[in-house]
Amino acid sequence: MTPRYGPAMDATTLQTFTSPVVLFFVLGILAALARSDLAIPEAIAKGMSLYLMAAIGLKGGVAVSESGFSVTVVIALVAGIAAGFILPILAFWLIRGFGRLDRINAGAVAAHYGSISVVTFVTAVEILEFQGKPSAGYMVAVMATMESPAILAGLLLARGFGAENGQSMREMLHEVFFNSSVVLLLGAFAIGLIGGTDGFADVSPFFEAGFKGVLCIFLLDMGLIAARRMMDSRAVTWRLGAIAIFLPLVNGAVGTILGTVVGLDVGSAAALGVLCASASYIAVPAAMRLALPEADPGIYLTMSLSITFPFNVLVNIGLISAFASMIAGQGGLVP
Amino acid sequence: MTPRYGPAMDATTLQTFTSPVVLFFVLGILAALARSDLAIPEAIAKGMSLYLMAAIGLKGGVAVSESGFSVTVVIALVAGIAAGFILPILAFWLIRGFGRLDRINAGAVAAHYGSISVVTFVTAVEILEFQGKPSAGYMVAVMATMESPAILAGLLLARGFGAENGQSMREMLHEVFFNSSVVLLLGAFAIGLIGGTDGFADVSPFFEAGFKGVLCIFLLDMGLIAARRMMDSRAVTWRLGAIAIFLPLVNGAVGTILGTVVGLDVGSAAALGVLCASASYIAVPAAMRLALPEADPGIYLTMSLSITFPFNVLVNIGLISAFASMIAGQGGLVP
Amino acid sequence: MTPRYGPAMDATTLQTFTSPVVLFFVLGILAALARSDLAIPEAIAKGMSLYLMAAIGLKGGVAVSESGFSVTVVIALVAGIAAGFILPILAFWLIRGFGRLDRINAGAVAAHYGSISVVTFVTAVEILEFQGKPSAGYMVAVMATMESPAILAGLLLARGFGAENGQSMREMLHEVFFNSSVVLLLGAFAIGLIGGTDGFADVSPFFEAGFKGVLCIFLLDMGLIAARRMMDSRAVTWRLGAIAIFLPLVNGAVGTILGTVVGLDVGSAAALGVLCASASYIAVPAAMRLALPEADPGIYLTMSLSITFPFNVLVNIGLISAFASMIAGQGGLVP
Amino acid sequence: MIETVIRKRIEILSDVALVRRVTDAIDRADITGWTITPVQSGKGRDGHWREERVMGTDKVLVLTIAPEDKAMALAEDIAPILTSHGLLLSMWDVQVIRGERF
Amino acid sequence: MIETVIRKRIEILSDVALVRRVTDAIDRADITGWTITPVQSGKGRDGHWREERVMGTDKVLVLTIAPEDKAMALAEDIAPILTSHGLLLSMWDVQVIRGERF
């Protein structure tokens, strides 16, 4: 431990817990634990999630319209896609072995952990920016491309090659590449890229000024939903619970190291770490209902939404950020 | 009447009626009277009410984080809670006697008038601020604590002690203390308190800049709903209608005097008056459906929502504000 | 072609296609064509449309509160109403003859083309402002009054005089004059007029700053809906498709000339052109379901929403704007 | 054992714009009440999904419970406009408690 | 041909605030599950539309499928509060596949 590491962690933890964004998440968890009937209407929650994706996509596109594309961007994209294919394999092996799940369910869970959570990423971007380690704009594109590979990987793990018939394979691939969050993220990214800073000026009061406030209310809802599901859950054993903590720790470290090794700046390496650490709970569950309807949503949703997601928001983003600073600062890995 | 009183009233009335917030409320009423099909989707209305509560809670918390807690705050809280227990008794007596309602319905109506309306309070805060008599930030906490006592008081009046069995009493108490508006108001208040002005800066574009606009649209919806219910109502007699005007007048005066006597500033005393004058039409109806399902929602909703609420917004807030200035200015009551 | 005309057109087209507002519309169309499941919740879409109408109404009212009413305003109103009555006749004749529709369906379609589309107008206002040819505030009032006459005209064309019995005629007239968009547009216009710039200052962060962002998301939804309907449509022949392109071209030119002749400034004449060119797809379909339930929504919705609306947003607004500049600049028509 | 009586349950799919016509008919048939539930989308002879919910073409289900004679009167009343207005009506027997309410 | 068995389908219209009472009764009757669908508006003896959806007076339909004996036990259990709580209950026979599930 270098002296630089200790304080970084303290500050991180403190900042995290006085940020309204995180406090609203905690409020949601507490309200659900107290069995309050507080609830955000479904349409509002969906609207907020579309807003957050459009805003983050636009912001990333505008940032890249200024910085321009570079080799780093391509490398980051390749690193993200590779991680999306490889991480599910580790996860699958762990979940089948230590977690004692059957093949179908293990594949479904692995797909979740290989894919990403937009809200976790967005929260991390806010926290990293606040800590003076902003991540690069192209990381939004990395995020969008990381949504899908793990779905394919998880499916192959669950079913093996060739098990799917042609029709449902086409259906799957379509879902994988044209699911609503991929389309909206990449579409908004492209619009930001085309419009640039000037084009964005017009709409920035809506997409920029409101961003953190919307994130607060959205995380309030996520806290409510995550905690309610946790309380009702029966399908998740302690072994699976442990995996839902262990995987984001390991994947977060792997992603951060990967990012640092391929030459990303500190903030972007941390963001890649967070992407690897995060588990999908919106896009992938929908894909799994389609492709692996026999898998139990009670398992994969509870793990990703009720355990991994809060762990990431409350603890792991801070850890990953500190770890990224440490390995970048030490110069140990990237001389 | 002092000379100071007359003009204050005129100005109040004028200002009220050129404020977009009130004008949108009037538009809603007129549209409903003209039987237009204008309607705000339910999910949007719920979302706006959550937004308003989160915003007002945050704002109050931030204000108190600056001013700090003081004896006045504790006194204001105690005064509010006391009013919440005592005002329903007066109301109950009036409603049974003059209003000729049976015990169950009278208890239900009394609970509504002892509790508070968040939107009436918010509208009053806007108007008071506009008139240069801002109310203190802690009044938000007073409001939140005033939601519940009257529910208990109304229930005891309707059923007497011991009439409830243990299970449903527990259910009631839970509803009373963890209903969604109490949780959200106090939760956001706590977040404002923890985060302070700095933490709030991030989210203020969303929660502060948008506030009055959202209030406009919300009051448009309230105007539509209140007037439509009025037109369809059959259960409300002229006696009950008179009570729905008389109670806010009396309770408003009592609350303002109470506030002035315990030493609140003019704006806060007026705000306490408005809280006492206002009648709940969101939290308490839900609680009454649970605790007194035999009571007729046609009575208590029409009184609180269709008569008292418009009366407060259009007339009574102005009266209370002027009255608060008068008794504070005269120095008559608080030498 | 004057030299002034060519470049104006180029700039127009370019500006249109790098504006985020139009890009989001294109994104919606592309996403629907790719059969993505991207969708905006219905309540959010309705909420946005109410917001846009309230905001545009307010803005217009505030503008007129400053400029005051003048003879021009009255002339513009009369011109708009006249166009609303006369344009459906041309449309009806074309649709029956070239389009080969029966009387009922032709009347329904004619009503749509005589009436207006709020979103097309709003998009045009943004684009005109961006091009330095702002339209006058009173054009909002013109738009609101143009909603209804065409409904009556279309009805008379479809059914002839006296075919309706008294009851349903009253029902129709009520729908025509108190339908939700007329009420909201004119109501908000009146509020802006009463409140003026000062009253508006309070709520402008909500209604002004958010406007373009909301318009982006709304047009995203419109793109999705228009393209999906297009793909599923079977009822629209190539003849009707051609009419759906031809009518906005002709009506747009007629409206622009009319506006220029009666003495409107360039921006306002263009706005009148856009109003004439646009076809309703919200208010009129609802009225037609009521008044002409035998008419096929598959025809009138597909024409107005899936062909005319995109054509107007993507091409025709630019053409009309250039045409307005041309005939105003040339001084040919109005010496 | 609790006593139940038989009533007709009628469900009518209707455009939102035309709901008033349907509920007016229910009132004319002197039925005590009705309940409206939302509809998300559908496919009919036109062969397409309806998703244009902002467009005034969305639909709802109107559901009402009534004694057989009143139900038939309602069906009779509404039959002429079923086709022209694109309504869909189905009804069946249900058991209810508190039969005097309907 | 596929085999179906007969079960009772029960639908209860209930205030949102009172849904817990209804679902608790379903659980007490040892029925395997239930499904809740939204309600938009309605008219009853009070003679008015309900649109005050923010007001905690909105309603939902609780629907459950169960064997006849459990359905009757549920009806019996819930009958006393039907009137006081303003609930509306109707039930009828339906065919289901996979009868062992209910």
Next chain:
Amino acid sequence: MIETVIRKRIEILSDVALVRRVTDAIDRADITGWTITPVQSGKGRDGHWREERVMGTDKVLVLTIAPEDKAMALAEDIAPILTSHGLLLSMWDVQVIRGERF
């Protein structure tokens, strides 16, 4: 008196993600149409409320009216995936007017 004919009304509870599979089966059975209504929440063997509506695990009711033979064909077609896909199917006889439409 107005003439009614008997048809089957089928209701299938399905995950939103799987609706296409259900409606494709309805189309395969050559049924004229279907209507989809929203579902708010529910409890099943997993024993928990579903509220995670953003999560892609929300459900809807698909309702279709068809002559008995087509209804049975649909049930037959869909039966194999009922368990694996967690669908719930019930059907019953209803009277409809304009029987030729179905």
